Amino acid sequence: MARGEGAEQYTATLLATTVKPMKTEIKAVKPKEQRRNTQKLSVWSKLCYAFGGAPYQITGSALGFFLQIYLLDVAQLDPFYASIILFVGRAWDAITDPTVGFLVSRSKWTGIGRMMPWVLCSTPFAVLTYLLIWFVPPFEEGKVIWYLVFYCLFQSMQTCFHVPYSALTMFISSDQKERDSATAYRMTVEVLGTVLGTAIQGQIVGGVSSCPSEPENSNSTNITMNTTIVSLEDTKRAYLLASGVICIIYVICAAVLFFGVKEQKESGRKTSTLPLTFRQGLWVIMSHGPYVKLVIGFLFTSLGFMLLEGNFALFITHALGHRNDFQNILLVIMLSGTLTIPWWQWFLTRFGKKTATYCGILWAVPFMILIVSIQSHLVISYLVSVAAGVSVAAAFLLPWSMLPDVVDDFKVQNPDVHGHEALFYSFYVFFIKFASGLSLGISTLSLKFAGYVTGKCSQPEAVSLTLKILVSPVPIVLIVIGLLVITTYPINEERRKGNRKLLEDLLDSESETSELGS
Numbered sequence: 041m042a043r044g045e046g047a048e049q050y051t052a053t054l055l056a057t058t059v060k061p062m063k064t065e066i067k068a069v070k071p072k073e074q075r076r077n078t079q080k081l082s083v084w085s086k087l088c089y090a091f092g093g094a095p096y097q098i099t100g101s102a103l104g105f106f107l108q109i110y111l112l113d114v115a116q117l118d119p120f121y122a123s124i125i126l127f128v129g130r131a132w133d134a135i136t137d138p139t140v141g142f143l144v145s146r147s148k149w150t151g152i153g154r155m156m157p158w159v160l161c162s163t164p165f166a167v168l169t170y171l172l173i174w175f176v177p178p179f180e181e182g183k184v185i186w187y188l189v190f191y192c193l194f195q196s197m198q199t200c201f202h203v204p205y206s207a208l209t210m211f212i213s214s215d216q217k218e219r220d221s222a223t224a225y226r227m228t229v230e231v232l233g234t235v236l237g238t239a240i241q242g243q244i245v246g247g248v249s250s251c252p253s254e255p256e257n258s259n260s261t262n263i264t265m266n267t268t269i270v271s272l273e274d275t276k277r278a279y280l281l282a283s284g285v286i287c288i289i290y291v292i293c294a295a296v297l298f299f300g301v302k303e304q305k306e307s308g309r310k311t312s313t314l315p316l317t318f319r320q321g322l323w324v325i326m327s328h329g330p331y332v333k334l335v336i337g338f339l340f341t342s343l344g345f346m347l348l349e350g351n352f353a354l355f356i357t358h359a360l361g362h363r364n365d366f367q368n369i370l371l372v373i374m375l376s377g378t379l380t381i382p383w384w385q386w387f388l389t390r391f392g393k394k395t396a397t398y399c400g401i402l403w404a405v406p407f408m409i410l411i412v413s414i415q416s417h418l419v420i421s422y423l424v425s426v427a428a429g430v431s432v433a434a435a436f437l438l439p440w441s442m443l444p445d446v447v448d449d450f451k452v453q454n455p456d457v458h459g460h461e462a463l464f465y466s467f468y469v470f471f472i473k474f475a476s477g478l479s480l481g482i483s484t485l486s487l488k489f490a491g492y493v494t495g496k497c498s499q500p501e502a503v504s505l506t507l508k509i510l511v512s513p514v515p516i517v518l519i520v521i522g523l524l525v526i527t528t529y530p531i532n533e534e535r536r537k538g539n540r541k542l543l544e545d546l547l548d549s550e551s552e553t554s555e556l557g558s
Contacts, residue, residue, distance in 0.1 A: 088300025090225035097233030102241040119488035123481040130477020133195035141466040153303030158204035166197035174283035242367030244282040340522030344515035376429025400434025448539040
């Protein structure tokens, strides 16, 4: 779940209100409430904007849960090559985030806006490349190149869609409250998108199996072979059908965003006297202590949950033996996480964000231990999935809730540096994606050393043991390390509220100065 988004981080950007044409007489300065009402968004505009966040989450959840098992058991690639595809694809995705963010920040205004051309042009290519990821080519030699190329191309096109979409928050309204409200709509749709992606991919793919039951006549080798081939072909078609459904939803959401949201041209924005280069901007934000500590802390905790996510389908199938129920167990995790996000939002507001981080992420640890300690039992697996979803919700929400506080703290300490908010988020995503690609690549490679055999329904005992290690001890160690780093994070509730008050006063004073000057 964790993919996704963080568009609310841009709401901290200091935008000046639109300058009115000069009149012959001097007008009185409008009250703050009246100025902000001029930028009020309709519910329909907020909903249309929110729909734009669904494609990233739907495709992300489908790839996160199912791509590894698809490459191993359906495309039947060697685990070594599957690990290369997973690592290179994630690493490439990580590199494209800050690169596209840098290019988008230098885009020119067009007749349909500054961000919309990126969204419009990237959509057809993203849909095509996503579809080809889930297509098994009719040749063996070059199959690895096929998946590597189209996986990297899809990540590039998806980045060209999602980075401008995230930045679009700054251009739908100059009122911070309206942007916060639109972000709340977006987060709701994105969470539902993760559930939808898991449900579509899981329920369609779960209806077929490439592991048929043994035939009555054990001497009939031909019957066994034909049954396996037919079943594998059905599985291939099921994956392709699921990807087609997701592609249709992708196009619909992009169309709703394009036709339902009007991008506003910014005016009167304060900029730095000397604009920072890409390298200078990176040095500035990486020199900010609270940002570095937050990124390192959540880097470790996110790696723990990503290892769990990436290997959980294989763990359920081969270690627990719930081959016919793995898609339902994954869906239960996502539904549990979706339903508990509002509760965690209330909890962090009531008890503070650091307390919510400790409680929310540590909640999963006992259940990680339980799932590998007891003998496989379907009911217990569902109960553990419900409990794990609670922690998944916290891990999804809290980083994106705390990053805006770091940006506010940076602005208070660096009042003369403007317009580099996007770098905070793009580099956070860069580190998370690169590390997740490395972890998935290593975990898939470890399956090869354990003796994983592609296309086989039963795996050696060493594979089961390796999967247990990848979904319990290793994630727990990473989570503990991350939480220890977060204990050094210096922004508490008092400091956070003080920074917010200073920035609100600064925004109001700049707005009033702008109108008095005109």
